Amino acid sequence: MANKAKSIVWGVRREGRTLWTRNAVKGISVRGERRKRDGRIEWRRWDPTKSKVAAALLRTSAEPSSLLPDPGSTCLYLGASSGGTVSHIHDFVCGADNHHCGQVVAVEISPRMVRDLVTLSDRRVGLVPVLGDARKPAQVAAFIRGKANWIHQDLSIADQAETFVKMATTFLSPGGIGLLSLKAASERSSEGDDNSRFQKAEQILRNSELVLLERIDLTGLEEQHVVFSCASSL
Amino acid sequence: MPVGRAMKIHFDWRLSRVVDDQDNIVDEIVWDGPMSPSGLAKRLLKIQQGRKLPEVITLAERFPDAEIDPLGSLSDPNWPKAEESDELFRRATLTLAKMGVAESSGDMDRRLDMLVSATLEARSSWTTSESRCIEWVGFFITEADLDSQRGEIPSAISSSQSIVEASEKLGVNPPKHLPSDSEWSSMVSHALAVTSSSDILEQLEVSIREMATLHVPSLSALLGPISAAKLVSLARGRERLARMPSGSLQVLGAHAAMAAHRRGAPPPKHGSVLFSMPQVNRSPRWVRGKIARYLAGKASIAVRVDHFDGETWGKSQIDEINGEIEAIKAKFPKPPKR
Numbered sequence: 001m002a003n004k005a006k007s008i009v010w011g012v013r014r015e016g017r018t019l020w021t022r023n024a025v026k027g028i029s030v031r032g033e034r035r036k037r038d039g040r041i042e043w044r045r046w047d048p049t050k051s052k053v054a055a056a057l058l059r060t061s062a063e064p065s066s067l068l069p070d071p072g073s074t075c076l077y078l079g080a081s082s083g084g085t086v087s088h089i090h091d092f093v094c095g096a097d098n099h100h101c102g103q104v105v106a107v108e109i110s111p112r113m114v115r116d117l118v119t120l121s122d123r124r125v126g127l128v129p130v131l132g133d134a135r136k137p138a139q140v141a142a143f144i145r146g147k148a149n150w151i152h153q154d155l156s157i158a159d160q161a162e163t164f165v166k167m168a169t170t171f172l173s174p175g176g177i178g179l180l181s182l183k184a185a186s187e188r189s190s191e192g193d194d195n196s197r198f199q200k201a202e203q204i205l206r207n208s209e210l211v212l213l214e215r216i217d218l219t220g221l222e223e224q225h226v227v228f229s230c231a232s233s234l
Numbered sequence: 235m236p237v238g239r240a241m242k243i244h245f246d247w248r249l250s251r252v253v254d255d256q257d258n259i260v261d262e263i264v265w266d267g268p269m270s271p272s273g274l275a276k277r278l279l280k281i282q283q284g285r286k287l288p289e290v291i292t293l294a295e296r297f298p299d300a301e302i303d304p305l306g307s308l309s310d311p312n313w314p315k316a317e318e319s320d321e322l323f324r325r326a327t328l329t330l331a332k333m334g335v336a337e338s339s340g341d342m343d344r345r346l347d348m349l350v351s352a353t354l355e356a357r358s359s360w361t362t363s364e365s366r367c368i369e370w371v372g373f374f375i376t377e378a379d380l381d382s383q384r385g386e387i388p389s390a391i392s393s394s395q396s397i398v399e400a401s402e403k404l405g406v407n408p409p410k411h412l413p414s415d416s417e418w419s420s421m422v423s424h425a426l427a428v429t430s431s432s433d434i435l436e437q438l439e440v441s442i443r444e445m446a447t448l449h450v451p452s453l454s455a456l457l458g459p460i461s462a463a464k465l466v467s468l469a470r471g472r473e474r475l476a477r478m479p480s481g482s483l484q485v486l487g488a489h490a491a492m493a494a495h496r497r498g499a500p501p502p503k504h505g506s507v508l509f510s511m512p513q514v515n516r517s518p519r520w521v522r523g524k525i526a527r528y529l530a531g532k533a534s535i536a537v538r539v540d541h542f543d544g545e546t547w548g549k550s551q552i553d554e555i556n557g558e559i560e561a562i563k564a565k566f567p568k569p570p571k572r
Contacts, residue, residue, distance in 0.1 A: 101317075111338035118331045128327045131334035132282060141305040142247065142281035143327060146313065170305065 008057065008064045010071045011092030012046075019046040019054050021091035025123045030087040044091065048221045051085040052181040053152060055221035060229070062214055067179065067229055069093050069150030071100040076148040076171050078134035079155040080106035082116035086127065089152075094126030102126050105144045107134040135163045137170045147173035154181040161201035164228075165208040172232040178210060184224040198226050209233050241300035243293050244307040247277045247323075248316055250289035252297050257312060261296060263289040269319070274326035275333060281306065342449045343471040349445065350467040353438045360431045364388065367428045370421060374413060377406035388432075391425035452536035452547035456529075456555065457511060464507050465533070476541035483537075484508050484530035508533070513559050520569045524562050529555075 005015045011022035020036075020043035027042070029035055034045040048054040057064045069075050073093050080086045086106045093102035106121075107130045108114050117129040132139035134155055148171045153164045160182055168178040182201050184194035198215070205212045210230040218225045240255040251262040265287075267273060280287060286294070290302060307313040316323075338344065371387050372380045374397060378387065383404055394400035397418060398408040413421060439460060446459035450472060453462040468486045469475035475483065485492050488505030495501050506526075509515055514526045532555050536547060 111335045114331050115335045118328055118335065121328060121331075125324065128324070129331040130282075130327070131331050138284055138304050139282050141308050142278050144308070145315070147308065171308070 009068050009092060011095065012057075012068065013043065014057075014064070017058070019048065019057060020044060021046050021088045022095070024091045024094060024096045026096070028123070030120065031082075031084050044088070046088045051088065052154060052218060052222055052225060052227055053085050053179065054088070055218045055225075056179065056181075056216045056227040056229070059216050059218055059221070059227075060214060062229070066213075067177065069102075069177065071095065072102045073149035074144065074146055074173075075102070075104045075150045076140070076144060076152075076167075077104060077106045078140075078151070078153040078167060080108040080113070080117055080129075081110075081154070082113050083120040083127075083129075085152075085154075086117070087120060087124070090124050090127045093150075094124065098126035100126075103128065103145050105130060105140065105148075107132055107140055109133055134167070137167065140167075140171070144171065147171060147176070149173055149176045150178075151176065152179045152181070156183055156186040158187055160186060161204040165204060165210060168230065168232065169209050172210075174232055176232045178230040178232065180205070180228040180230065182226050182228065194224055202228065205230060241297055243290055243297070243300045243302045244310045244313065245281075245287060245290050245303075246307045246313070247274060247281065247287075248319065249307075249314070250287060250293055251307075251310075252293050252300050253310065257310075261293060263292060265289060269322055271322060271325035271329045274322060275330040278326060278330050279333075342445070343466060343473075346442070346445050346449060346463050347467045347470075349438060349442045350463050353435065353442065356431060356435050356438060360428070360435060363424070363428050363431065367391070367425050370424070371400075374409040374411070375401050375404060375406060376409065377401075378404045388425045388428040392422055392429050394422075397421075450537060450540045452539045452544075452551075453533060455547050455549075455552050456533055456536045457508075461507050461511065465537075468507065472537065472541050476538045478534065480527075480530040480534035483534050484526055513556070517559075517563060518566075518569070521563055521566050524566070525559055528559065528562065 005013050007013055013020045023035060023042040023044040027035075029044065031050070033047055036043050046054045048058050053067070056067055060067060069089070071092055075089060075093055077086050077089065083106060086104060090102075090104050093104055094100055095102075103126055105128045106117055108117060109132065111131060114129055114131045121127040121129045128143050130140060130143050134140070134153070135157070151168050151172055153160070153167060155163065157163070161180065164178070164180040172178055180201075182198060184197045187197045187200075202212065202215060205228055209232075211233055213229045213231055216227040216229065218227060241260060242253055244251050244253060247265065249262060249264050252260040254260055265277070277287060284304070286302070294300065294302060303309065367388050368380055368384060371391055372378060378401070380387075386404065390400045390403040394403060397413060401408045442463045443459040446454045446463040446466075450462045450466060453465070456462075457465070465483065465486055466472050466475055469478060469483075485502050485506045487507040488502035488509075491499070491502030491505050503509065508526055508530055509522075511529065513529060514522050517525050539545065539547060
């Protein structure tokens with residue numbers, strides 16, 4: 001690997017403007033992304049135009065590693081869709097055959113998406129697919145082994161910020177990190193522009209028990225989206 | 235039996251425990267059922283649906299004051315880990331997710347939506363192919379009447395050996411220039427595709443009628459099964475349609491016009507499913523709005539009757555509604571003065 005490659009956390013690298021995760025299932029791409037070998041290690045390209053977490057890593061003004069869970073963490077992913085981003089999180093939180101003993105719980109409400117998620121989880125030990133409503137703590141609690149060190153919410157519903165506050169205060173362990181991907185177009189209000197919707201969400205986060213760390217603008221990688229990074233109080 | 239204050243019942247799929255306010259364990263039951271993925275999947279489903287596990291019920295009977303934690307063992311810092319059953323848990327979650335995916339095909343809303351969407355797509359491709367077929371045939375067989383014979387043309391081509399035979403079937407003179415053999419074969423295949431997609435469309439509509447009459451019987455009686463199915467599909471489910479205000483139901487199908495209306499344009503008129511009802515679009519223009527509003531109100535009630543297990547509407551209710559529509563028309567026989 002080129003000299004300018006920089007490790008963010010174990011299993012995540014940045015090379016110039018591209019991100020790579022250490023593939024937990026060698027020889028297989030999840031959605032057609034590039035792979036490359038480096039000795040015995042295989043890296044899988046993490047596309048920031050398809051994954052909001054990857055985009056946030058490139059756009060944050062804080063230390064990128066502060067946005068990611070450590071290997072072996074317990075992670076909760078709300079709105080997993082077909083599992084693109086989830087697979088990268090799994091790459092470094094669990095690793096091949098889950099040798100880090102991590103857990104990534106991926107919640108998704110659409111059966112069509114869960115179908116793909118099941119196929120993905122079949123090969124990835126430590127990844128738990130859950131067909132359920134990501135807004136309801138009781139639908140998720142049975143599957144997670146304890147409080148989560150890291151939560152990411154990516155739901156296209158109204159009241160995303162309120163839901164995030166509810167879920168993060170319920171599930172985040174002290175010192176845990178929460179990321180909220182906010183899509184402007186999903187908010188219900190028909191008045192005001194995207195920015196006013198982001199402001200409103202920001203206010204909700206500020207008034208909550210969570211500590212808002214940064215508002216990361218993804219313009220250029222993912223339009224009409226921002227990622228809020230938060231920490232649990234305590 | 236000790237009556238502690240603020241006792242709680244914590245549980246997960248494997249273990250249920252009563253703890254007091256000092257985090258001391260008062261009582262516990264370990265699940266000793268069969269350790270199979272499908273057995274465990276059923277237990278996980280039970281928890282997910284908010285139903286109580288048998289052990290939790292037993293503990294709650296033993297300690298009636300203890301409060302059951304709806305989130306299981308999430309808030310218990312001393313909860314024991316069970317790494318030996320990780321593989322079992324993993325297989326159970328996969329089984330449960332697969333069960334959920336399989337369960338989704340029982341959803342009548344989604345089944346109806348598949349039929350409605352398939353019909354829409356089939357119809358739009360049929361319209362294109364059919365008009366091309368007519369143009370193509372008319373281009374050669376210049377004497378055929380493309381309006382009155384339109385329906386016969388595709389089948390006349392697809393069932394003939396040559397274009398001369400086809401013109402005989404249509405009762406007109408053969409073309410001046412004959413298509414080449416391979417050109418003729420292409421015309422026949424194309425015409426076959428048109429006739430077979432007509433059959434597909436017919437079959438699709440038969441299924442929609444059947445399913446809509448079962449799923450939304452009152453709404454189907456009022457608006458006809460095809461329109462009823464379209465409304466359910468546009469609302470993305472019967473429940474959502476039932477919970478919709480009738481003003482929203484009235485404009486379902488007119489998304490573009492409704493979006494424009496929100497930005498200041500006049501309200502939608504023609505795009506909605508309701509407008510395509512003959513009761514509305516065959517009425518004089520000055521009463522259409524009144525009838526559409528009235529019908530939307532009734533349709534809204536009909537779908538609520540269907541969704542919330544009311545008594546399905548019969549002919550008498552429908553006749554009454556149609557009578558009311560006639561009364562509206564009779565009340566406004568002349569256009570308003572400008």
